[in-house]
Amino acid sequence: MNQVLELLPKASSSPEIQELRQVLQAPHCKALLSAHDTVAQKDFEPHLPPLPDDIPDSEEAMRIVCLVKNHQPLGATIKRHEITGDILVARVIHGGLVERSGLLYAGDKLVEVNGISVEGLDPEQVIHILAMSCGTIMFKVVPVAAPPVSSQKMVHVRAMIDYWPQEDPDIPCMDAGLPFLKGDILQIVDQNDALWWQARKISDLAICAGLIPSNHLLKRKQREFWWSQPYQPHTCLKSTRCKSFSMEEDDSMKIDEKCVEAAKEEFVGNGQKFYIAGFRRSMRLCRRKSHFSQLHASMGCSCSCYSAVGAPYEEVVRYQRQPADKHRLIVLVGPSGVGVNELRRQLIGLNPSRFQSAVPHTTRSPKSYEMEGREYHYVSKETFESLMYGHRMLEYGEYKGHLYGTSVNAVHAILDEGKICVMDLEPQDIQLTRTHELKPYVIFIKPPNMSYMKQSRKNAKIITDYFVDMKFKDEDLQEMEDLAQKLESQFGQFFDHVIVNDNLQDACAQLLSAIQKAQEELQWVPEAWIAPGTES
Numbered sequence: 001m002n003q004v005l006e007l008l009p010k011a012s013s014s015p016e017i018q019e020l021r022q023v024l025q026a027p028h029c030k031a032l033l034s035a036h037d038t039v040a041q042k043d044f045e046p047h048l049p050p051l052p053d054d055i056p057d058s059e060e061a062m063r064i065v066c067l068v069k070n071h072q073p074l075g076a077t078i079k080r081h082e083i084t085g086d087i088l089v090a091r092v093i094h095g096g097l098v099e100r101s102g103l104l105y106a107g108d109k110l111v112e113v114n115g116i117s118v119e120g121l122d123p124e125q126v127i128h129i130l131a132m133s134c135g136t137i138m139f140k141v142v143p144v145a146a147p148p149v150s151s152q153k154m155v156h157v158r159a160m161i162d163y164w165p166q167e168d169p170d171i172p173c174m175d176a177g178l179p180f181l182k183g184d185i186l187q188i189v190d191q192n193d194a195l196w197w198q199a200r201k202i203s204d205l206a207i208c209a210g211l212i213p214s215n216h217l218l219k220r221k222q223r224e225f226w227w228s229q230p231y232q233p234h235t236c237l238k239s240t241r242c243k244s245f246s247m248e249e250d251d252s253m254k255i256d257e258k259c260v261e262a263a264k265e266e267f268v269g270n271g272q273k274f275y276i277a278g279f280r281r282s283m284r285l286c287r288r289k290s291h292f293s294q295l296h297a298s299m300g301c302s303c304s305c306y307s308a309v310g311a312p313y314e315e316v317v318r319y320q321r322q323p324a325d326k327h328r329l330i331v332l333v334g335p336s337g338v339g340v341n342e343l344r345r346q347l348i349g350l351n352p353s354r355f356q357s358a359v360p361h362t363t364r365s366p367k368s369y370e371m372e373g374r375e376y377h378y379v380s381k382e383t384f385e386s387l388m389y390g391h392r393m394l395e396y397g398e399y400k401g402h403l404y405g406t407s408v409n410a411v412h413a414i415l416d417e418g419k420i421c422v423m424d425l426e427p428q429d430i431q432l433t434r435t436h437e438l439k440p441y442v443i444f445i446k447p448p449n450m451s452y453m454k455q456s457r458k459n460a461k462i463i464t465d466y467f468v469d470m471k472f473k474d475e476d477l478q479e480m481e482d483l484a485q486k487l488e489s490q491f492g493q494f495f496d497h498v499i500v501n502d503n504l505q506d507a508c509a510q511l512l513s514a515i516q517k518a519q520e521e522l523q524w525v526p527e528a529w530i531a532p533g534t535e536s
């Protein structure tokens with residue numbers, strides 16, 4: 001340091017040189033440099049002999065790794081190499097102890113565990129040694145030549161199916177599987193393996209990731225309608241053995257290719273008269289008829305048609321509607337009689353200048369008291385059909401020889417006015433609304449428990465084909481409950497929010513709040529709805 005001080009020009013007026021001189025002459029700086037010199041001059045023992053010149057290139061370098069086992073799983077799987085019989089680290093689970101230690105990698109060869117050689121042992125014997133160990137576990141490993149580098153960006157997806165690892169004979173390690181339900185948002189953290197990805201639920205990011213079937217693998221299974229009978233063992237799939245290293249893996253990872261109308265309705269509010277479109281009996285009955293025929297058709301087939309047509313995962317991103325953007329379409333879905341229309345009517349009644357229903361189209365002639373564009377848009381059959389075939393109808397059906405439906409343009413007419421369009425749809429029509437333009441927010445209206453239903457629906461009226469204002473019978477309530485379950489299990493992946501319609505006022509308040517959140521807070525939406533550069 002003295003040499004440096006001498007080298008610095010004494011007479012220099014440069015402020016930097018003056019400052020450096022001051023720093024180097026400060027007592028604590030001198031003490032630090034002196035301590036460094038003392039340590040640097042010391043000899044440390046033992047003195048190791050020089051490396052022999054003749055080490056064979058084939059000599060394997062070993063690494064000793066010590067991990068302290070706690071109540072958590074180690075977070076890695078092992079397998080046996082098909083040819084050499086070596087025990088290898090098959091997979092390191094994201095967020096687990098092994099991954100966080102950064103000391104073991106997929107491909108590392110285990111030589112010893114706690115001093116016990118693993119040569120010739122089966123994976124399950126190695127797992128047994130691990131299970132018997134507590135505290136610090138020492139691994140002697142031959143490191144993999146090129147540890148895998150993970151450079152993948154995290155992707156979020158919405159699960160469009162349910163998945164139970166326990167029911168999947170193909171999963172390499174059942175204990176490492178991540179079960180999920182339709183509609184869950186998953187964060188995919190590793191897609192290195194073409195068949196098995198690693199993911200976490202965004203509702204539980206604190207835990208380590210789990211294995212989920214890749215898109216590719218699920219589609220293959222989808223083709224076999226695997227999940228239509230999740231509790232049936234898959235004899236056509238190669239059943240793989242799976243032992244545990246807290247999580248462990250079968251060695252083969254191979255999947256067998258084989259397997260794998262009437263009353264006029266109006267609303268009076270704020271001293272003003274509002275006509276509420278879309279509530280007319282004919283329209284509702286037509287909707288219900290189309291619903292039953294389509295639902296029965298789908299349930300009648302042995303497989304889950306709706307599940308089978310779509311992708312098993314849908315990539316999603318966070319989206320927040322900006323104040324200048326059009327409102328998201330609000331779609332209400334529920335079993336017939338649950339109160340979808342009642343809630344929609346109450347909502348519009350609360351603020352008719354903010355909430356509105358789309359005006360449906362019909363091919364029937366207007367009644368004397370009706371006005372074009374108020375109750376319906378009255379069109380010819382040809383016009384209606386051209387809208388249908390041009391995919392401009394979000395829903396349509398036939399009732400008593402006339403066509404009824406709601407067009408995309410009718411929804412846009414409301415959104416363009418800066419209002420929130422609220423429509424009720426049959427679940428099979430949701431798919432048609434799922435566009436970048438409409439960005440629907442789907443709310444499922446669910447019936448409360450049966451005893452509450454019986455008590456609260458004493459004076460309620462069911463809309464029927466034959467009687468006007470018929471009271472609910474117990475069978476109707478039971479049918480509603482059964483249908484609600486079916487709808488949820490078949491279309492749950494499309495529901496953004498669920499409201500139990502027990503007390504009408506409470507349910508209405510929940511609906512209002514959910515709509516507010518949908519329009520003003522961050523939500524997960526399909527990536528395809530977001531134009532590049534507008535992601536938040």
Ligand SMILES: Nc1ncnc2c1ncn2[C@@H]1O[C@H](COP(=O)(O)OP(=O)(O)OP(=O)(O)O)[C@@H](O)[C@H]1O
Binds near residue numbers: 288335336338340342
């Ligand atoms: N929370 C509730 N408590 C008591 N009665 C209710 C409740 N919700 C709805 N109702 C009544 O239940 C009956 C059916 O409701 P609504 O007409 O809204 O059913 P829906 O779901 O629209 O089915 P559909 O279209 O088949 O008529 C109506 O008489 C309505 O007032």
